[in-house]
Amino acid sequence: MERLLQYVFDGLSLGSIYALLALGLVVVFRGTGHLNFAQGEMAMICTFFTWQFHAWGLPLVVSVLLGMVAGFVLGAGVEVSLIRRVAKKSEAGVFVVSIAMFLGFNSLAGMIWGNLPPEEMPSLFPDEPDDFVRIFGAVWRYEYIGIMIVALLLMGLLFLLFAKTKFGLAMRAVASNPESARLVGIPTGVVLAASWGIAAAMGALSGAMVGGLAGELTSLLMFTPFIYASASATLGGFDSPGGAVIAGLLIGVGEQLAAGYAPGWIGQELRLGVALVTIFVVLLFKPSGLFGSTKVERV
Amino acid sequence: MMKINHGSPQHWALRTLGVALIALIIVWVPTQMSTSRIGQFSDAFVLIIAAMSLNLVLGFTGQISIGHSAFFGIGGYTAAILIKDHGWSPGYTFYAAAALAFVVGCLIALPALRIKGIYLALVTLAVAVLFPTLVKWKKLAWLTDGAKGIDSVRYDELPVWPILGELKGRDGRAVFAYWLAFVLLVVTYLVCRGLVKSRFGRSLVAIRDNETAAAVMGVNLTVTKVLVFGVSAALCALAGVLSTLRTGVITPEGQYVTLLGSIVFLLIMVVGGAGTLWGPIVGGLVYVWLDNTTRGFGSESDGVIGFLFGWSDQSPATLILGLALVIIMFVAPYGLVGLIKRLWVKVVVVVPKPAGTSLPTTGQ
């Protein structure tokens, strides 16, 4: 029982990080119809910004917020300067450009910060060895609880944004039909840029949390989380924010259970494999994911 | 701008010139250049083969795949295991690797039947990331030696080929690898060309342009997609075998065995020109040249380059490649080959024969 709970706790916390990153993917997809392959790397470089701000003396929370702002600017900037122009020419081109960004940001982070020893990244939450709470014998660390709460909060905010604000409405309009949206007077350009900006900002936050958990920063920080996030978005449905969240938590818990209860077969090595197989299976049988909407294509 | 009629003596002269030029370069490299340069060309050929295989699936059929590194790895590992553990002669491993990869490729095509676009990209992403993970899996360590990889995969004695004669030592190995790679490159090119110019090739393009329309016009989507994935995988595996034989080692973190490999193949294809036969060739050569040149950029360069990149201790090679990719997408969306074609047309235009004419046409 204790072990089960332990796996569930760990899974929920890790899962909320995946969910946060996955939400970024979903926001971009809902807003613009594209998959941002560079979501993880953009998050990573924003985390480096956060670290840099902190190293310059700013308090951690401020640094994280600034990092998110930097993310927003980065995301919006990329959309305006690159994505928009390429999207006019070809859809596949957007994918290629996002791959180029994947390479570019990774390289850039290595170039700017690379020659320093691994950066020490403080956590937003208390993370001394004693900072945990015991529930039915299983240990739940404050750090993990904190991450979950922050992630859920943000998801809630996003949900409010989508459902209750005019801007959210505009985003949905642009996503479903950009032409009509423009005709109605919605500033599509702004909406698109903002979608990417929000997604990048969320990536920055999840990066800060992953970095805080790991305690150090390298340019590989968000590579594996990106895979998990993709799996979550796939499972949940790329156009369903709620779906991405639930899927993220499911995958987080699922992989912990799989690794924990089948150490010989899955263990820690194939933990990622769980996420990958999930992608495979979902796309094979229900490509729209658990909560996504099936696209009806006009022939 | 010169107008030449198709089939005229001038046209033949032009073609012969082109072929002669290429032949000259091909022969000059292994005979006149240093061993390490020959090696670089061999590596370029390997990449070109892999990019050509991806081109079949992505360029011509429009199916996004970033999973070809898995096929590359399957090829390499098959060869390594057969040579090291079972004493096979390296020559036969090409066939075995291609056959195995063909089967795997067909299997992976099955999800492709139902999904498109980014979803397919995700599935192939999963495949690409899954491959190294599986190789390192403890349960498969008996086969793959886990994270250690397999080393000393090489020809004990280089086979004796006509003209080349007996080859020894590293110079011999380099020359042999070069010619082996070249032969495989030609084979791959011919296979691709044959496929593309046939009815099968036309159905591939039809699928790329509009799948539903293609189906309506009688293209068997299932068979076509499965076959093209299979062939593509087999060709990519050949590149994998070649690479393993050249370096002598294969590990799960190998250069083209991970997701990064798939990305490089994609890069080459896009830069060269997707959907063209010569695109991967041009792209591969440009990539290798760019990679080798930019690797040296750093704190030790002078002038503009030093200014742009000298402040960092890390090589900007990947960044430059990413930038190059973006620039190509804007400036030359049909790749360098597309660009060359556009410019070439300003110099020489080959006027095709009017349809239905059987009379020989006069020159200009």
Place this chain on the structure above:
Amino acid sequence: MKRTSTRVFALAMASALTIAACGGDDEGSSSTEAPAASEAPSTEAPSTDAPSTEAPAAGWAVNTDDCVDPDAANAPIEGTIKIGSAMPLSGGPAATAFAPVKDGFEAYIQWANENKILGDLTIEVQIEDDQYNKDLTPGAVEKLLDADTNVFAGIIGTPNNTAVKDLLNEECYPQLNALTGSPSFGNAEEYPWTTGLLIPYTTEAKAYAALIADQFPAGAKVALFTVNNEFGQVYAEAFKEIAPEFNIELVDEQTIEATDAAPPTAQVNSIASNAPDAILAVPLGAGCATFLGEVANAKAANAGWNPAIFMTATCSSPLILGLAGPAADGIYTANNLVDILDPEVAAQPAVAEYIAFMEGLGKGDIITTAAAGWHTAEVTVLTLKAALESEAGLTRASIINAARAFNQATTFTRPGITLKMNGVDDQYMSESLQVIQYNATTKLFTDIGELITDFES
């Protein structure tokens, strides 16, 4: 191409090189001191007690008959001798950790030329960047071969060295002082031209196993935590092989991906649930610190469990352990070189000269990692010196013969340790080591037990 997260490899090499294991030595003189008191050129220990520039042991000599070009292998090298190497100078965390090795290496060569260690012979060095990517090492080595390199030394990385050993052995070029501890680099029969410089992982594992058996004579329960790449795998296999000898029961085996930056919570929890007496950890670079952090967490959650932690020598850099803070207190590790950060060691003439020389070059801030390069270059040049003074003169064959007859202490070796090889009888250069324990408050290491020299063949 870099970035290959997947390429992040045995940072292990780096650390082993990072002469971090502090001495805390209370031994007065060391063989390195006395000669240093005299003139500069003979700073090397050899001039005193250790048998110095010995002619290659009559026993073992390499067979050049199967070489591609036996004449070239036995041709005298005159005027200049060119040393080639491949190191990660860019392309990720490996470069961050190891790039200073190049600086130390080149600095020593410069110093050796200035002090005419090889007499009138000038030493040239060319170090190529292989980005810690074993696919690039063959290309780098080919380039060096085309550039008339005579001997290779100090190539970093197990896979990198493995990738070129077939080539170099076929062409009969010495591949000296490969910076790897993989046991496969002590194979004088199949790869006579290749030698390794780091403490073999098998030896390290044995030293730890012996210490564990000492502390738990009734049989200990040990858990393994290794990075899932070649380095970790080789290490794990080495330990598992000798565990039964020392009455050690392996209760858990966990791995972590080299590319996974997340803390190994699940792995450590699993280990903790088995409550081992000791943990042998072989993480990669910064992973050393995250692992220790998790263990601290697990200890807090499991009152009463306080395992002895043994970490690979590659973690023994104060830089890395510092990241873990108090969680690193009390960990055991090993090294065979002195810690130049220790003021006592830094005061020794040979070491002081090194530090001064590096500062003169404006590289005073990287002296720890660079010392590994200096050390490697020193061993290489001493080998060249022995070959030069041998009967056959300086030829590629005589160089490898001299290498396999090496028997000296050097500037950075701990007092009491000599680097020694002997044909097929002793195929590893560094088999003696000192187990040390880290004190997180003072950030120094203390020696545990005696210098272990039992493994010297």
